[in-house]
Amino acid sequence: MVLLSSWLWALSCASYAFGKATLGERDFTPLSADDLEVLSEMPDPSRHLDSTNPVSHLTKILIPRAPGTNNNTFVRNYIVQTLSDLGWTIELDTFNASTPVGTRPFTNVIATKDPDAPRRLVVAAHFDSKFFSTYPENQFLGATDSAAPCALMLDLAQSLDPLLTARDALVASDALPPTADLDAAETTLQLIFFDGEEAFHDWTDADSIYGARHLAAYWESQPLAPHMLSKRRFMRPGASTTPLALIEHLVLLDLLGAPHPQIRSYFPDTAWLFDSLIAAEDALLSAGIIGGENGEGQASGLGRESFFQPRRAGERALGYMGDDHVPFLQRGVSVLHVIAEPFPRVWHTLGDDASALHLPTLRRWNLIMRVFLVQYLGLHPEDAKNARRDEPETEMEMVGFADVDELVGRADSDLVL
Incomplete structure (x- = not known):
């Protein structure tokens, strides 16, 4: 991604071609203290975001x-296997594209x-x-950019899958309670893992966001x-009749996991989100x-500090982030961009490794997203008590690490891809 200094605000406002097809702003049902407690334990929100855990999503x-x-x-195979094990439908968008270093293969999941x-x-x-x-430099890990967000997404899928299954069963049997939000009940969760977001040389319209474009x-x-x-x-x-019209909102996560993030609202139509x-x-x-001893603990260094910069009346974002959301925004998709700005100090350096991540911060992100998704999708945390399952550890062979050793000291032109 890149932060551009100029932004034609009218672009975002003019591009919402099928905004009326979406649900728009609505009130979420508050969760009880018991609901929040269930969400904080189904399972441990830190487990798969811990770089010291050899079987965590983050480690893989x-x-x-x-x-x-x-x-x-x-x-990519690890992501596919993890979500296939849940029974989710997987699509692979595979293509070749010309880059400044030659033609490269890409696959979105x-x-x-x-x-x-x-x-x-x-x-x-x-x-x-x-x-x-x-x-x-070719050993760059991109912990915040965006290994941690991807690990978070996998954990969200595993944590919320039983709740989604329970809700979908009620819909299928026409057994939703009379107070249920029917529009929320017909909304599913979709995860997209983009390939080729990063520029190979310098960020341009042609050399960036290959997968998203x-x-x-x-x-x-x-x-x-x-x-x-x-x-x-x-x-x-x-009514628009392409797959883009199915998307209520695109929530893009990027540069998350470092302590003390500052998150802003960029688009008027998703300010409520x-x-x-x-x-x-x-x-x-x-x-x-x-925020306390019963949660992250005083040693976390977080306290009650918010991750978010509150909006002010009449305030409009003056910066523009070039990121994977842009091709969707230009085609009318409503976007919530969740990205730390200023960027983490380790951005695009070898310092963006496990040491750049802060586990209490990642735990808080996981919990915030669990609550947000449960409310958006009209899920019921108590269903987790009836369908509680600890997914088996995935013991996939770490074949990729053998290839890391082969990269050491070699220019990319020498690699066999």
């Missing part, structure tokens, strides 16, 4: 993984809980790491399956799950 992802390398393939749902909340991050041609253009060109067009959402004149993240953090603070 935190290797050099530039596009077109064996390590990139290993990480799209995982959907219910592919027949007419509405989707998308949570996304990029799983590639930045390309460097020489040693030691390809997927957005592809979805724009594809018609929805006929059975999807029978959903009530599309029974209105002028930004406020919902703040409300989730406030609820967790009030319940003592974060």
